[in-house]
Amino acid sequence: MAVFTAVTLDDLTQWMKQFPLGQAVALKGIASGIENSNFFLTTQRGAERAEYVLTVFENLDFDQLPFYLQLMRHLAERGIPVPAPVPNAVGDLVVPLHGKPAAIVSKLEGSSQMDPQPVHCAEVGTMLARMHLAASDFPMQQPNLRGLAWWQATTPLVLPYLTPANACFLHDEVTFQTEFAASPVYAQLPRGPVHADLFRNNVMFVGEKLTGCFDFYFAGVDTWLFDLAVTVNDWCIDLDSGELDEARVNALLASYRAVRPFTDAEDIAWQPMLRAAALxxxxxxxxxxxxxxxxEMLTPHDPTHFERILRERIATPAPRLANFE
Incomplete structure (x- = not known):
């Protein structure tokens, strides 16, 4: 992620002693994303070296973070390929660093697949369905902090920067989603902990084999269908037009459905939820x-990319989930 908080090896000399990982011997900032400060961390214990990811959290506080890290631990214990948080000597997963919450997690093997083919999308669909089911008995509760309430609160902050036409478009879509969230169909959608940010750069592959997913720091309790829509809107589109690629959509949805069949309410809600994910x-x-x-390293993403996707989802009917039954 972007580096908001500078961390050096000297900073870690004493700090690392609380973890059973040995000495920090290399540290490199990760310049992607815009939410937290992330670093590749190399440690040495005796003759053995190991690699981890160190995160300093810029927006989440000590009370919020146990949900994310305990969820990752819960999933890892059930065989879902996610980074495992490393506890310190007294069992804490979140500890202060430069006055901010910080955590160390294991580093996944492989690399991100930025040009996904149907075979990659099928792997993602299977993993996402397994993740939803594995998290269904997770006891902690926390809402999706970037859900409807956040949309309603944030819209007035950005409206002054938009053209009148775009301001109207944004206002109308938030109104549509507010009404849909109050509908009987929405109330019937299966819910549970979701990743909520499963983009291409948050999943690792070795060849065509998915080796894991990471960056759970937007996770929260929401509808499983919203999580699926977020994923499809990134993995299964033409990046220039925002249009859905049929082969990739089919591969992802069919593999998801093979693990967790869709409900009638989800079939009805699919297109509104694709719009919600784009919004x-x-x-x-x-x-x-x-x-x-x-x-220190900040690259804001282009907002017009998801504006284009949202307009495309409104203009073009999505394939029904019932097609995959």
Whole structure:
């Protein structure tokens, strides 16, 4: 992620002694994303070296973070390929670093697949369905902090920066989603802990084999269908037009459905939820673009990408989930 908080090896000399990992011997900032400060961390214990990811959290506090890290631990214990948080000597997963919450997690093997083919999308669909089921008995509760309430609160902050036409478009879509969230169909959608940010750069592959997913720091309790829509809107589109690629959509949805069949309510809600997923990221990118925070390495994403996807989802009917029954 972007580096908002500078960390050096000297900073870690004493700090690392609380973890059973040995000495920090290399540290490199990760310059992607815009939410937290992330670093590749190399440790040495005796003759053995190991690699981890160190995260300093810029927006989440000590009370919020146990949900994310305990969820990752819960999933890892059930065989879902996610980074495992490393506890310190007294069992804490979140500890202060430069006055901010910080955590160390294991580093996944492989690399991100930025040009996904149907075979990669099928792997993602299977993993996402397994993740939803594995998290269904997770006891902690925390809402999706970038859900409807955040959309409603953030829209007035970005409206002054938009053209009149785009301001009207954004206002109308938030109104549509507010009404849909109050509908009987929405109330019937299966819910549970969701990743909520399963983009291409958050999943690792070795060849065609998925080796894991990471960055759970937007996770929260929401509808499983929203999580699926977020994933499809990134993995299964033409990046230039925002249009859905049929082969990739078919591969991802069919593999998901093979693990967890869709409900009738989900079939009805599919297109509104694809719109909701596009709105969430259009709005967050507008906010990050027009109300930025300073960081050593900060690259705000282009808001027009998800505006284009949202307009495409409204204009073009999505394939029904019933087609995959």
């Amino acid at each position: 969430r990221f259009w709005l967050s990118r507008l906010y990050d673009f027009y109300v930025p925070r300073e960081a």
